[in-house]
Amino acid sequence: MVYELAADPSSFKEKKVITIGIVSELTGLSERQIRYYEERKLVFPERTPGGSRRYSFVDVEQLVEIANKIEDGVQTYEIRQEMIKEKKKHKDEAHKKMIQGQLNARFGVRKY
Amino acid sequence: MVYELAADPSSFKEKKVITIGIVSELTGLSERQIRYYEERKLVFPERTPGGSRRYSFVDVEQLVEIANKIEDGVQTYEIRQEMIKEKKKHKDEAHKKMIQGQLNARFGVRKY
DNA sequence: ACGTTTGTGTAAGAAAACCTAACATGATTT
DNA sequence: AAATCATGTTAGGTTTTCTTACACAAACGT
Numbered sequence: 001m002v003y004e005l006a007a008d009p010s011s012f013k014e015k016k017v018i019t020i021g022i023v024s025e026l027t028g029l030s031e032r033q034i035r036y037y038e039e040r041k042l043v044f045p046e047r048t049p050g051g052s053r054r055y056s057f058v059d060v061e062q063l064v065e066i067a068n069k070i071e072d073g074v075q076t077y078e079i080r081q082e083m084i085k086e087k088k089k090h091k092d093e094a095h096k097k098m099i100q101g102q103l104n105a106r107f108g109v110r111k112y
Numbered sequence: 113m114v115y116e117l118a119a120d121p122s123s124f125k126e127k128k129v130i131t132i133g134i135v136s137e138l139t140g141l142s143e144r145q146i147r148y149y150e151e152r153k154l155v156f157p158e159r160t161p162g163g164s165r166r167y168s169f170v171d172v173e174q175l176v177e178i179a180n181k182i183e184d185g186v187q188t189y190e191i192r193q194e195m196i197k198e199k200k201k202h203k204d205e206a207h208k209k210m211i212q213g214q215l216n217a218r219f220g221v222r223k224y
Numbered sequence: 225a226c227g228t229t230t231g232t233g234t235a236a237g238a239a240a241a242c243c244t245a246a247c248a249t250g251a252t253t254t
Numbered sequence: 255a256a257a258t259c260a261t262g263t264t265a266g267g268t269t270t271t272c273t274t275a276c277a278c279a280a281a282c283g284t
Contacts, residue, residue: 012124012125012169013124015169017129017130017134017138018129018130019131019241019242019270020241020242020243021160021240021241021242022129022166026129030261030262031242032260032261032262032263033260033261035243035244036259036260036261040259040260048133048269048270050242050243050268050269050270051242051243051244051268051269052241052242052243052269052270053242053243054134057124057127070260073252075252075253075258075259075260076259076260077259131241131270131271132270132271132272133269133270133271142232142233143271144231144232144233144234145231145232147272147273148230148231148232152230152231160240160241161240162239162240162241162271162272163239163240163271163272163273164240164241164270164271164272165271165272182231185281187229187230187231187281187282188230188231189229189230
């Protein structure tokens with residue numbers, strides 16, 4: 001079994017630091033579109049104390065994917081359903097991995 | 113001889129996308145300090161069409177280093193000199209590497 | 225020792241960027 | 255036919271950023 005590297009939580013790619021104007025520039029989407037996709041629960045920017053949205057590079061990448069799907073005629077609602085399924089899958093995998101880890105800890109091959 | 117991988121130019125780490133407010137938050141430096149270090153030619157943010165500064169994660173890292181040196185009593189002027197020397201060194205290395213490449217191309221061991 | 229540079233804070237006024245809410249509209253769905 | 259979707263646009267308001275200027279203690283150079 002192959003273990004992936006744990007995603008570095010301090011990773012730059014996930015840091016929410018980009019303003020909507022720049023996101024618009026990077027993606028080619030209008031600010032209206034970007035805010036609308038948030039309304040449809042497809043992206044989740046953070047906010048500054050003052051209330052301005054801040055996105056990560058991962059968000060930017062996802063926005064591009066979303067835009068592509070929409071261009072292919074997929075509705076935001078469907079995209080959202082896909083996302084939920086994806087998330088569930090990942091959760092299940094994580095769960096399985098955890099169980100596996102516990103089994104290994106008790107009965108598995110010792111690595112030391 | 114070991115060749116490094118060419119730095120991905122589309123790398124997010126080098127993309128200038130962060131506003132000064134966020135940089136201030138990330139580094140703990142005041143906006144005044146950040147602008148001053150630019151005045152002393154230690155950082156080089158890009159500008160939006162409207163004139164707002166945009167920094168990269170690399171810039172952020174460098175700002176932290178700069179701040180540390182200053183805290184150690186090093187003056188911006190000296191820091192700048194170090195930077196210039198560093199840059200020259202890299203340029204020389206690149207130059208040497210290029211020459212080496214040309215020599216290899218003519219007289220070196222063929223790789224095919 | 226004295227004048228100068230350094231590094232930083234703060235204030236003022238203006239411009240840029242962002243926010244929400246609302247109305248409009250053509251295309252799809254239902 | 256009515257409702258929903260996806261997007262544009264406008265309006266008024268707030269936040270963020272910009273430059274310039276003045277202040278001042280600490281460090282530096284001569």
